Amino acid sequence: MADRIMETAAAAPPNEHPSESPRQDNEVEGISAADFKSESVPPVERTTSAPGSELPSREGTPPPLPPRPKTIHPKSPEAQAGFSSLRVPGGSSRPSLQAQATTALSVGDIHTQSGAHAPRPSSSRQVSFAGFGFMRKHRGSDAGDSISIRSTGSYAPTLETGGEVESIVGDVLAGADNPAWKLLTPHLDGAGNFAETLFPEDSAFEYAFMTEFDELDAIDPDGSNEELVMNQFKSKLKHFLILSSAGKPIWSRHGDDRQITNYIGVVSTIISFYQGAKDVLKGFTAGDVRFVVMSKGPLNLVAISRFGESDTQLRVQLESLYMQILSTLTLPNMERMFKARASTDLRRPLRGTETLLSALADGFTRGSPSTLLSALECLRIRKTHRTTINNTLLKVKSPNLLYGLIVAGGRLVSVVRPKKHSLHPGDLQLIFNMLFEAGSVKAGGGENWIPLCLPGFNNTGYLYMYVSFLNVNNVNEEVTERPSTSGGSDEEVAILLISPNKEGFFELRQMRDDLVEQLSKNASLNIIRDAVNLGRLSCTDIIPGTVLRHFLYKSRANVQFFMPSFDPYFNTPIARRRLLTLYNHLHTTLHTRPSPTPKIHHVSTPHHMALAWSTPLFELYAVAPSPATTSRAALAAAANALVGWVRKNEERVFIIGGGVF
Amino acid sequence: MAARMQQGGPGRPTGTRFAQFKLVLLGESAVGKSSLVLRFVKDQFDDYRESTIGAAFLTQTIALDASTTVKFEIWDTAGQERYKSLAPMYYRNANCAVVVYDITQASSLDKAKAWVKELQRQANENIIIALAGNKLDLVTSDPSKRAIPTAEAEQYAREANLLFFETSAKTAENVRELFTAIAQKLPLDQASGPRGLGARGVRQGVDLRPETSASQGAMGGCNC
Numbered sequence: 001m002a003d004r005i006m007e008t009a010a011a012a013p014p015n016e017h018p019s020e021s022p023r024q025d026n027e028v029e030g031i032s033a034a035d036f037k038s039e040s041v042p043p044v045e046r047t048t049s050a051p052g053s054e055l056p057s058r059e060g061t062p063p064p065l066p067p068r069p070k071t072i073h074p075k076s077p078e079a080q081a082g083f084s085s086l087r088v089p090g091g092s093s094r095p096s097l098q099a100q101a102t103t104a105l106s107v108g109d110i111h112t113q114s115g116a117h118a119p120r121p122s123s124s125r126q127v128s129f130a131g132f133g134f135m136r137k138h139r140g141s142d143a144g145d146s147i148s149i150r151s152t153g154s155y156a157p158t159l160e161t162g163g164e165v166e167s168i169v170g171d172v173l174a175g176a177d178n179p180a181w182k183l184l185t186p187h188l189d190g191a192g193n194f195a196e197t198l199f200p201e202d203s204a205f206e207y208a209f210m211t212e213f214d215e216l217d218a219i220d221p222d223g224s225n226e227e228l229v230m231n232q233f234k235s236k237l238k239h240f241l242i243l244s245s246a247g248k249p250i251w252s253r254h255g256d257d258r259q260i261t262n263y264i265g266v267v268s269t270i271i272s273f274y275q276g277a278k279d280v281l282k283g284f285t286a287g288d289v290r291f292v293v294m295s296k297g298p299l300n301l302v303a304i305s306r307f308g309e310s311d312t313q314l315r316v317q318l319e320s321l322y323m324q325i326l327s328t329l330t331l332p333n334m335e336r337m338f339k340a341r342a343s344t345d346l347r348r349p350l351r352g353t354e355t356l357l358s359a360l361a362d363g364f365t366r367g368s369p370s371t372l373l374s375a376l377e378c379l380r381i382r383k384t385h386r387t388t389i390n391n392t393l394l395k396v397k398s399p400n401l402l403y404g405l406i407v408a409g410g411r412l413v414s415v416v417r418p419k420k421h422s423l424h425p426g427d428l429q430l431i432f433n434m435l436f437e438a439g440s441v442k443a444g445g446g447e448n449w450i451p452l453c454l455p456g457f458n459n460t461g462y463l464y465m466y467v468s469f470l471n472v473n474n475v476n477e478e479v480t481e482r483p484s485t486s487g488g489s490d491e492e493v494a495i496l497l498i499s500p501n502k503e504g505f506f507e508l509r510q511m512r513d514d515l516v517e518q519l520s521k522n523a524s525l526n527i528i529r530d531a532v533n534l535g536r537l538s539c540t541d542i543i544p545g546t547v548l549r550h551f552l553y554k555s556r557a558n559v560q561f562f563m564p565s566f567d568p569y570f571n572t573p574i575a576r577r578r579l580l581t582l583y584n585h586l587h588t589t590l591h592t593r594p595s596p597t598p599k600i601h602h603v604s605t606p607h608h609m610a611l612a613w614s615t616p617l618f619e620l621y622a623v624a625p626s627p628a629t630t631s632r633a634a635l636a637a638a639a640n641a642l643v644g645w646v647r648k649n650e651e652r653v654f655i656i657g658g659g660v661f
Numbered sequence: 662m663a664a665r666m667q668q669g670g671p672g673r674p675t676g677t678r679f680a681q682f683k684l685v686l687l688g689e690s691a692v693g694k695s696s697l698v699l700r701f702v703k704d705q706f707d708d709y710r711e712s713t714i715g716a717a718f719l720t721q722t723i724a725l726d727a728s729t730t731v732k733f734e735i736w737d738t739a740g741q742e743r744y745k746s747l748a749p750m751y752y753r754n755a756n757c758a759v760v761v762y763d764i765t766q767a768s769s770l771d772k773a774k775a776w777v778k779e780l781q782r783q784a785n786e787n788i789i790i791a792l793a794g795n796k797l798d799l800v801t802s803d804p805s806k807r808a809i810p811t812a813e814a815e816q817y818a819r820e821a822n823l824l825f826f827e828t829s830a831k832t833a834e835n836v837r838e839l840f841t842a843i844a845q846k847l848p849l850d851q852a853s854g855p856r857g858l859g860a861r862g863v864r865q866g867v868d869l870r871p872e873t874s875a876s877q878g879a880m881g882g883c884n885c
C-alpha cells in the first residue's frame with residue numbers, strides 16, 4: 001500500500017488543495033485501510049513553513065561544553081513561575097528538541113532531606129518542591145508555602161475536596177473522531193464483555209503489528225517473489241527513511257536498496273520540489289498514513305506512520321534518529337563529508353550503527369514512554385540509599401570523570417556530574433538504546449570502551465564511555481572477577497563512566513573496581529539487586545484498590561517519569577502498543593492547543609476511560625476500565641490519590657539533584 | 662604496560678609461573694574478530710552478531726603446562742574505518758596481536774596486510790603477530806567459497822614473520838591452537854630471569870622479525 005500512497009502523492013502534487021482530494025482517499029486501499037480508514041482526516045494536508053525558516057545546519061548547535069544555565073535563586077520570579085526558568089535557555093534555539101536538559105540533575109544546590117514530610121528550609125522547598133508546598137496546601141497548612149503554586153495556576157483548589165472533583169474532569173474530550181482514536185477503536189460497537197478488556201479486538205491490526213518487526217524475505221535472483229516481498233514491505237505500519245539532500249539513501253528501517261530505491265527517489269523529488277520553491281515541506285497525509293519530513297542540514301529524515309501519532313511526536317522520533325547519526329559522526333565531521341562531496345554515501349561511515357538506528361526505530365514502533373515524554377525513568381529506591389550510592393560514586397571518582405551513571409535495565413539508579421554540566425535526556429536515551437536495546441555491547445561479555453558524541457551535550461566532539469555490566473545476583477561472590485552479562489534484559493545493571501580523555505580506559509576501570517568494592521561493602525549492590533528483582537510496582541501496589549490500570553507521571557522539573565508495571569493488563573506487545581497509542585493521543589490533546597495550565601482531558605469509550613492532566617509541575621496520563629464499571633469521579637479521585645502518592649515518594653521515584661562535583 | 666610476570670604469585674603454589682600479556686585483535690569489519698574472542702573466552706558462538714562498537718576488553722587465562730599460566734588481556738577492536746584513529750591506543754603496548762581476515766573475502770587479506778605493516782612500524786618492537794584466516798567452516802562446507810588459498814596466506818605469513826592459522830570461530834577449529842601458539846612464543850622465560858627485568862620487558866631472547874627502523878618513544882610512539 002505504501003507505494004500506492006507514494007504514487008498518489010507523486011501523481012497528485014501535495015500542493016493540491018485538500019478539498020479536491022477525497023478521491024485519493026478512495027484510491028488508498030490495502031490490507032488494512034478499511035479498518036484504519038478515517039473520514040475525518042483530510043487526505044492531503046500539508047504544513048509548510050515560511051521561506052527562510054529552514055534552519056542552517058549549524059544553528060541550534062550548542063557551543064562546546066555549554067555552561068550550565070544560571071543558578072536559579074529560589075526567590076527569583078522564575079522559580080516561582082512553575083519551573084519554566086529551569087529549562088535550559090538554549091532550548092528555544094533548538095525548537096525541535098522537545099526534551100529539555102535534565103535540569104533537575106543540574107540543580108546542584110538542592111538539598112533534599114529524608115522523608116517528604118520533614119521540614120526543610122524554605123529556600124529549597126520552593127525550588128525543588130513546589131510540590132511539597134502543594135502537599136502542605138492539601139493539608140491546609142502554611143499558606144505561605146503555596147505562593148509559588150498559586151502564582152502558576154489555579155489547579156490546586158480543584159484537588160481539595162471530593163465535591164470539586166467534577167471540575168477536574170469537566171473538559172470531556174470528544175476524541176472519537178481523531179484518527180488515532182479510530183485506530184484504537186475500530187469496532188466500538190462490537191459487543192462483548194468489557195470487564196477488563198481495555199481495548200477492543202482488531203485482528204487486522206494485531207496481525208500487522210505482530211509481523212511489523214519481521215525481516216523482509218530476500219528477493220530471489222529471478223525476481224519471482226518480488227511482489228510478495230513488496231507486499232511485506234507495504235504492510236509495515238511504520239517506516240523511517242533517511243536520505244541525503246542529494247537523494248542518496250542513508251538508512252531505512254525496512255527494505256534493502258532494491259526495495260527502497262523508488263521510494264527514496266519519489267520522496268527526494270517531493271522534498272526538493274518544495275525546497276526549490278523555498279517552501280519547506282513538513283508533512284502530508286495520504287489516507288490513514290501520515291508522512292512527516294524533517295530536513296537537517298544535508299540530511300532529510302522521513303517518518304511514515306499509521307499509528308496516528310502527531311507530527312510533534314514523529315518529529316521527536318526523527319530528532320532522536322538524527323542524534324544517533326551525530327553520535328556516531330559528530331556534526332562537523334558529517335558536514336565536512338558533505339562539503340567535500342555533496343553526493344557522499346553516508347552509509348559507509350555509519351556502517352555498523354544500522355542496528356542502533358533500527359533499535360531506536362523499533363522502540364518507537366513498540367511504543368516508548370521515555371520518547372513520548374522526553375523524560376527518563378529511575379529505579380525506585382529509598383532516598384538515603386540513593387544518597388549513599390551517589391556519595392560512593394563521588395568518593396571513588398577518578399580525576400578525568402565527566403559523568404558517572406549506574407543504570408539498571410534502562411532505569412537510572414544514580415548519576416554524578418560536574419556542577420557545570422547537566423545531562424540531556426536525549427543523550428541518555430541514545431546510550432540506553434545502545435546498551436539495553438541493541439545487542440552488540442551486551443553480547444560482548446566484557447568491558448567496553450566506546451567513543452561517542454553526545455549531541456545534546458556537545459555535538460562537535462567525542463567523549464569516551466567505559467561500560468561494565470554487573471551481574472548483581474552474583475556480585476558478592478567474586479567482585480574482582482569481570483562478570484559476564486546476565487540473561488534477563490531487565491536485570492542488567494551497567495556502570496557507565498564517561499570521560500573526555502580517550503586514554504582513560506584503565507583509569508575508569510580502576511574506578512569501576514573501587515566502586516563495585518565500595519558498593520558491595522556498604523550493601524548498596526544488594527539494594528540495587530532487590531529493587532531490580534522487585535520490578536516495577538503494580539497500580540494496586542501503589543494505591544490498594546485503585547481503578548487505575550496504568551499511568552505515566554512525568555515530573556516536569558526533574559525531566560523524569562514514573563510508571564507502574566505493564567503487567568498484568570498490558571503485558572503483550574500489542575496491548576502495550578495500544579496503551580502507548582492511547583497515551584500518544586492524550587499527549588497530543590494536551591500539547592496541541594495552547595492554553596494555560598492546568599489542563600485536564602477526560603476520555604471515555606465503551607472500553608476504557610482515560611485522563612490527561614497537565615500542571616506546571618507534572619503531566620499525568622492514566623487509564624481505567626470502562627465507564628460501565630468506573631465512574632468519572634472514581635477516576636479523578638484515583639488520579640488525585642496517585643498524585644499524592646508520587647508527591648510523598650518523590651525522592652524515591654525520581655533522582656533529584658544527583659551527585660555533583 | 663608490558664607483560665607482568667611473577668613466580669608463585671599470591672595463592673599459587675611456588676614453582677608455578679604466571680604471566681600476563683596484552684593482546685589486540687585487528688582486521689577489517691565482519692571478518693570475525695569478536696567471534697574468535699567469544700570462542701576463546703567463553704567457548705560460545707553466535708550466528709548473528711552485531712558489529713562491535715568501539716572496543717571490548719576481555720581476559721582469558723590458559724594453562725600452557727602444569728606449571729605455567731598465561732593470562733591474556735584482550736582488546737577486541739571494531740573494524741570500521743571510523744575507529745581507525747583509535748587503534749594505536751590499543752596496540753601501542755600490546756605484547757601480541759592477532760590480525761584477522763576472512764578467507765572468503767579477498768579484500769580482507771589486503772586490509773590485514775596493512776594492519777601488519779602498521780604494527781611492525783608503530784607497535785611494540787617485539788610484538789608477536791599472528792595472522793588468522795577465519796571462517797574456515799564456510800570453505801569446508803563449500804570449497805568454492807574460498808577466495809584466498811591457504812598457500813598464499815601462508816607464504817605471506819612466512820615472509821612477514823607471522824604465526825599463521827586458518828580458523829573457524831563457529832566450529833572452534835584452530836582457535837585454541839592459535840592463542841596457545843602465541844602464548845608459547847611469548848617470552849615466558851623472562852619470568853625466571855633476574856627480577857630486575859620485570860615490567861617493562863627488556864627481552865633479549867626473542868627477535869621475531871628483521872630489524873626495522875621503528876624507534877619508539879618510551880611511551881608509545883602513536884602518530885595520531
